[in-house]
Amino acid sequence: MLTPSFHFNVLNDFQAVFDYQAKILVDQLEVAAAGNSEAIDTFPYIKRCALDIICETAMGTTVNAQTNHNHPYVIAVAEMNNLAFKFQRMPWLWLKPIRHLTGFEADHQRNLNIVTSFTKNVIERKTKEFEESGGVDVDGSNKKKAFLDMLIEMREDGGLVYEDLREEVDTFMFEGHDTTSAGIGWALWCLASHPEYQKRCHEELDTIFESSTRECTVDDIRKMKYLEKCVKEALRIRPSVPQFARTVDEEFEIDGTILPRGCSLLVSPAFIQNNPRTFPNHETYDPERFSEEEIAKRHAYSYIPFSAGPRNCIGQKFAMQEEKTVISWVLRRFELSSDLELLDNLPLPETIMRPTRGFPLKLTVRN
Template identity: 40%
Template structure:
């Protein structure tokens, strides 16, 4: 015993010394990069704002503080994170087939989303992407249009019950609509969220988003044992129970229904049907199904509802743009009540408006990638092991690519105005081989919901643009709710 204790202490001291040496070597290698003052081991932990609004202000401030080149180094604890925020600088990362691993922050999503197409490392991601790509085929997506139309009409009916001067919390009503859509399309189950009150699933999604973002900025909370002892950790566990119980129940029910029908799939198929067919054929196991369904549920309603909220807010602040969108919708749809595939392809200006909203407020503001090999960025050799923070929010505000970048102007996305723009100047769904697999689904859904809303109502924003303060969580949300007022444009037809 007298020999073991000194040996353990010596080994521990040696490991700590080695890690400290590696850390100091990395700091030396990166010292010439733009960066605010930081300290060994704790990095910028002593100055990082813990609240989402304060953190977002700091991140945006870095863009103004270091405009050339548009990159700066941040230390999250002992880990170096190089933030990139120009089309030129992010291009080598997005166009590479080597740097496909997500950063360390995605590990914090695994208790919720498992090892899914969003969180998996590149070795696991490649076969998952290959398997799942056919489930987003155009022929499958267009079969979802009746669901998009039906739920959009329910949303319109709900809006009809409001008084002329009544203010509506945009995100709350849109979220329930997108939740109904993703449940029916991804899991084949109608849950009637728009017709219910106090939806527990929505509360859990929003709460766990806040908790994960807060935890990401505090390295002391990355250890699960320590985190689970805190109040946030206990709330996190409660959210996980709600989220997983919901999807597990639906998966079991859907599997039993398919088994009773001997897996004879007829009519419109949900994503879950296709995943369970893969389980039956041995291409996937049930753990994978749970992970992918949880991921579809999160990405398929939370990001889309937030994107729609920002688009409605911007159109409500720009009535002249809103009128142009409405004129196009009236011309394209005529007397038709439902949006068709043919209609969608002709909604050119609506698409420009939605893209411009995504430029100003990309649903996911920052994505991370882990550098798997040395990489030259902006003429500087960045060593393996650095995590890149690809700041889409600031890439979309690069003045070299966007004139008056803070101005809402859908005309930017007209074909004649997009010719000279760099490929990676607009990347709301990420880019490269690891881009968002559901981006076509999301844009179709947004078009249908906006078409129904704007054909039936004029939308007026209650808050002016400068009065709304965004905060940076996993998703860009407003600090306080955004409201709108509606006035009818035409008689409402029952769904």
């Protein structure tokens, strides 16, 4: 049911949204950087941009988080991340009374309510629009459909109840903006600490855009071969989703070890992609690891930022297109630098790979 929402035709339609929101981002960064020689934490800006993108493409709605800072949804998602990370590390929080006494439960409920009621409002509004339009074409035009529009249309055929819709939309909203903002942020961070690679990206973008400030199209995205290597290498060294889990349904053997049924299994792109046997000098950021020759030398599953197999990430093309559009806009406008080295910014494997220091970057407007 969901796959058509990510067909490349749909993604082509979304390009205008990526482009428009990326432009707002660079304008905002330019204002923040003007007359400021200090580094700016770019992470909150990137997150708000990614949130506006996912709201418009997945839900067909706008929250204008970029211009309306401190949007409660963004803050609540960040809080939920912190709480989930605490919950994983502190076994005493697994006991309900302790969760209540420490205020953890109240915090959790408050943030959960903000997240779910936000989605609930959008679903209700969209469903109403769909019903009022006679169930044909939302707003009577041939306009691109957001993911939620398609879900609402398929609701009856697919036997979906309201709660199913809400869960899907929440998954998309969450998976679709926290992951890409971490991906964009880490890529910029890697490029800021590696001026030689940043220069090559600048050259590539100058060849494509010839210093014009025109929009970024799907065709342009295809031409950004070097930038793509840089984005992929950033997703290797700092995968946005550091780990994910499975429950073993049927006992099986792996390298002579039996994994019993019911056992929990953690798959960690963060470890797999930093295995020095597959990626020598694994802590070195080197986009050439993603040249065709180097990729051919490796096992297909040695690099799995989007997981693999039938339950891999449905949004990976969307994510790459969004990342390349936003990063290309940032690099067209600015030269990036940082007082810190890549490895000075320790990654915290929360639900997403969070930078302990944010992404403090010095932005110099390019001529």
